[in-house]
Amino acid sequence: MRFPETSLLWEGWRTKSIAYSALELQYMAALCSVLDAPDWRSTSSRRLASPLLCQEVDHIRDSNPHDWTPNTARGVYHADFGNDDETCAALRTHLASLAGPWSGPLHTIVEPMRCGSIEGRTRVESLHAPPTPWATEWRRGTGAINEAVRLSALVFYDLVNVEARLELRETFERANTHPSPDDEATEVFGREISEKRTQETGFLTAHIGRVVLIHTNVAYRVTLRRVDATRGGHCNVLAWHLVDAHNGGLLSTAEVYPQQRAWFLEAIQGTRLTALPTDLLELVLLCVGAGFEDDATFVDTCRGTRDDIVRRSM
Structure with missing residues (x-):
């Protein structure tokens, strides 16, 4: 199976993903639109027929119902009641019952900044480009659950004689869908594959001043290539690992014994x-x-x- 491309936020809070296929657009049509992308909202509800989307409907309640598309809301309603003839009043009542704390990917960014209580871990990294193209190791914002990091913000503030690209990949524990033999653009259910499946799911070109927000479950690396191979080059990156202050925040010795x-x-x-x-x-x-x-x-x-x-x- 082919994973959908990773969606990103960058400067100006614009959204983009690279080379969406027709199948990937089907998937995104009924997923919670945590990113404000109007082209996602215009997709018809018939795309709920995708098997992967039917699974995601069961998890969509963890996101913000206020940002759902009408088609998404109807899909959740049908999954609960199996009623194709819902009224607007019934739909509004059902949505009101689902409203609650927003635990979607952008919760850490939006809510703490509104109340002025954002926390984070910061590091600065200088990447020096060798004569041949080179890439960092794959990494995530954090691997520790008790650090409560939800998003990583990368700021590219200095690029000298290099072309830099941010590459992304995602891993799933198991998958039970695969392309249909009759139509490769359609996903169908199949035998569950229990081993982890990892795919590269997009990239973004870096330039001075670019700010990129990456969700914690997405691995990333920076690839560098010298513009002029006879001269040295480097790329400086400021990383903010943004902590969910509403769910524990940064731990201290007030909650956890020191390791000494x-x-x-x-x-x-x-x-x-x-x-x-x-x-x-x-x-x-x-x-x-x-x-x-x-x-x-x-x-x-x-x-x-x-x-x-x-x-x-x-």
């Missing part, structure tokens, strides 16, 4: 744990302290992280 072993031992002073024999306390720490690091390891880790940050920003 010595700090944990200090924190349990005055508790029953300190009354245990030393050998027994060590066994307890081995059981519950898998995330702790001794002082030597902690210092080495901090220095290595610091050196890596400095090297990337040079």
Whole structure:
């Protein structure tokens, strides 16, 4: 099967995806339009016949119902009641019952900025282009659930003698659709394929001042090619990993014990744990302290992280 192209937000909050096929337009017609793209909204409701869309209808309630198209709303209504002759009043009543907190991909961006409580992690990276075309490793904004990062914003603020391109890819745990033997533009159900499936799902050309927003579940990399192979070139990128402040926000030692072993031992002073024999306390720490690091390891880790940050920003 062919995954739909990854949709992006960039400067001016414009939206674009590359080379939509007819099948991909069918998929997007009934998905929640979290991006304000009028051409998505004009697609007819007959495209709900796509098998993949029928699955997505079950998950669409997690997004913002206020941004649904009329066709999308009818599709959800039909999935719930199987009624092809719904009235406008019934449809409005059904939509009102679905309204709730917006947990869609743009929740982190829109809501915190409105109330002035946005959080984020920032890093600066300088990518130097070798004489031959080169690409970074595939990466995501975060891989840690407890960091609550929802979107990554990349700002390309310095490009010298390079052509830079942001490439995207997505991975799904399983898939049970494939192109129809009679019409490759139509997806049909088939035997479930349980292994992970990864595809490259688009790219965007970078230039100075370009800002790109990428959802956390999308992997990305930057490819560089020198314009003049005889001269050096580089690309500087400022990355903002935007945290969902309404669902935990940035963690601190107020909620989570520090990973240093010595700090944990200090924190349990005055508790029953300190009354245990030393050998027994060590066994307890081995059981519950898998995330702790001794002082030597902690210092080495901090220095290595610091050196890596400095090297990337040079």
